[in-house]
Amino acid sequence: MTGLFEILGLGASAELLSLEGWGGNLLRGLANSLQIAFGAFGLGLVIGLFGAYGKLYGGKVTRDLLAIYTTVIRAVPELVLILILYYVGSDIINKISEALGGGRVEINGVAAGIWVLGVVQGAYATEVLRGAIKAVPVGQIEAAKSYGMPTLMIMRRVTIPAMMSFAVPGLANLWLIATKDTALLAVVGFNELTLETRQAASSTRAYFTFFLAAGFLYLMVTLCSGAVFARVEKWARRGQPSLKGGTA
Amino acid sequence: MISVKELMQPHRIVMMLVFAALVVWCAVSLRWDWIPKYAPLALEGLWATVWILAVSTFLGFLLAVPLGLAQAVGPWYLSIPARTFCTVIRGTPLLLQIWLLYYGLGSLFPQFPWIRSSELWPYLRQAWPYAVLALTLSYAGYEGEVMRGAFSGVAKGQLEAAKSFGMPRFTMFRRIWLPQAIRNVLPTLGGETILQLKATPLVATITVVEIYAVSSRVRADTFIVYEPLLLLALVYMAIAGVIALAFRRFEAGTPQRR
Numbered sequence A: 001m002t003g004l005f006e007i008l009g010l011g012a013s014a015e016l017l018s019l020e021g022w023g024g025n026l027l028r029g030l031a032n033s034l035q036i037a038f039g040a041f042g043l044g045l046v047i048g049l050f051g052a053y054g055k056l057y058g059g060k061v062t063r064d065l066l067a068i069y070t071t072v073i074r075a076v077p078e079l080v081l082i083l084i085l086y087y088v089g090s091d092i093i094n095k096i097s098e099a100l101g102g103g104r105v106e107i108n109g110v111a112a113g114i115w116v117l118g119v120v121q122g123a124y125a126t127e128v129l130r131g132a133i134k135a136v137p138v139g140q141i142e143a144a145k146s147y148g149m150p151t152l153m154i155m156r157r158v159t160i161p162a163m164m165s166f167a168v169p170g171l172a173n174l175w176l177i178a179t180k181d182t183a184l185l186a187v188v189g190f191n192e193l194t195l196e197t198r199q200a201a202s203s204t205r206a207y208f209t210f211f212l213a214a215g216f217l218y219l220m221v222t223l224c225s226g227a228v229f230a231r232v233e234k235w236a237r238r239g240q241p242s243l244k245g246g247t248a
Numbered sequence B: 001m002i003s004v005k006e007l008m009q010p011h012r013i014v015m016m017l018v019f020a021a022l023v024v025w026c027a028v029s030l031r032w033d034w035i036p037k038y039a040p041l042a043l044e045g046l047w048a049t050v051w052i053l054a055v056s057t058f059l060g061f062l063l064a065v066p067l068g069l070a071q072a073v074g075p076w077y078l079s080i081p082a083r084t085f086c087t088v089i090r091g092t093p094l095l096l097q098i099w100l101l102y103y104g105l106g107s108l109f110p111q112f113p114w115i116r117s118s119e120l121w122p123y124l125r126q127a128w129p130y131a132v133l134a135l136t137l138s139y140a141g142y143e144g145e146v147m148r149g150a151f152s153g154v155a156k157g158q159l160e161a162a163k164s165f166g167m168p169r170f171t172m173f174r175r176i177w178l179p180q181a182i183r184n185v186l187p188t189l190g191g192e193t194i195l196q197l198k199a200t201p202l203v204a205t206i207t208v209v210e211i212y213a214v215s216s217r218v219r220a221d222t223f224i225v226y227e228p229l230l231l232l233a234l235v236y237m238a239i240a241g242v243i244a245l246a247f248r249r250f251e252a253g254t255p256q257r258r
Helices: A002-007 A011-016 A022-057 A060-075 A078-099 A109-135 A138-146 A151-188 A193-204 A207-236 B010-029 B035-073 B076-091 B094-111 B128-153 B156-164 B169-206 B211-222 B226-253
Strands: none
Touching: A022 A060, A022 A109, A022 A151, A022 A193, A022 A207, A060 A109, A060 B010, A060 B226, A078 A109, A078 A151, A078 B169, A078 B226, A109 A151, A138 A151, A151 A193, A151 A207, A151 B094, A193 A207, A193 B094, A207 B076, A207 B094, B035 B076, B035 B128, B035 B169, B035 B211, B035 B226, B076 B128, B094 B128, B094 B169, B128 B169, B156 B169, B169 B211, B169 B226, B211 B226
8 A cells, every 4th residue: 555655656645644644634624514514404404494384384574584584695605694693693692691790702613603504504495495395285285284183293294204305405405515615614713624624735835635635525525425315315205106207 | 576566565664664774773873984995995896706706607607518518418538527527616615626726726836937937927926817717617517517407408309400401510509509508597597606606705715805805804904893794795685686687687588488
């Protein structure tokens, strides 16, 4: 293995990327990135589910407010939103802490990242889930209602399982956006993969080695999630006739 | 579009009044005294944003057409590289791509004396060529995928009809295939262009002075946090609105068969 690296002239790169050296930092950064992406995606799903229900079944005011939320979030760059939400979040927490008689609070980077990206993801998830819920045949929901099922049970037993196959492709896209948006947190100084990479690159001057390595890590995450989501979609579509024709 | 009658519902009037009150409160109680000092810089920044957006979408689209074509109908030695390019661009964060080009190429070029002595060197020392290159490649990667679907979505009969008229291949592409492909994906292209607008602030991280960088400068100079950011968000929303309107006009101008 080592001999092969030497032949290819990659000995120096392999040494730089070793786990005891900067390679370990990169992997720690990747772990942080994934943690934030998971949290943000989850928070986005929760916001999106409430948002979609609000947009479809809510009162006039709820619907208008949600329309403003999704439009504004989708028209303003993520970077600007991240800064605004970051400052607003830390201001609110500090105000509360001062009101309770405490001092200034150090904001946990991961929690702040999840809050910021989660609110952004929520807007997109609202639209994805709204479309998916609308694609569920109305008759199914009406049938459940006519059996006297309570709203939450309809949601759990009918709407969510039936909309899954429509929602999964959009949600897969959202997850990929979430993993790539974690890179933006580098600009506000969270130690996720991109920032770790830049620090490693600028202190060793081996820019190509580190940026290509980080790109490879991101690409692996993307490709693996693609495979996972393909399986999830297959699971969500179970029992449905295949679109390609023939018998499923 | 929302009509005036729809706007005149009671709850909407109340919401608009609340919004107006909010705007008045913002105008009165927040600090805006920094605007006159930074206005010229902000205009320059706005111009830079629009310019970078326009150039990178234009060049990116020119690149996306062959990328889409190669993926849709190309032989394997063209389609595999095109697909790999699109996967890599879409699978890695744009920020990483920008930094790879700027810091990577930027540290590589000075090592070659012939580049340093070439006429391009004064440009290569600046940041904006790398910004435009990165944004162009990114747009091309995303749009290559869109155009792949667009090219394979054009009805086969159309192309066969053109062929049976004896149209040369390039004329057929220019008159039949490309216009129909573009018409089919105009709404997608509009959305993608707004996404591209939202990607432009990333180039501020490599010292390009566009509108986002100006707002950061204001924040760093004056310690005013919210006002520049709010104004910045408004500016981006306005640009996004203009793009959406422009694409709606394009769409209205193309015949639709739905």
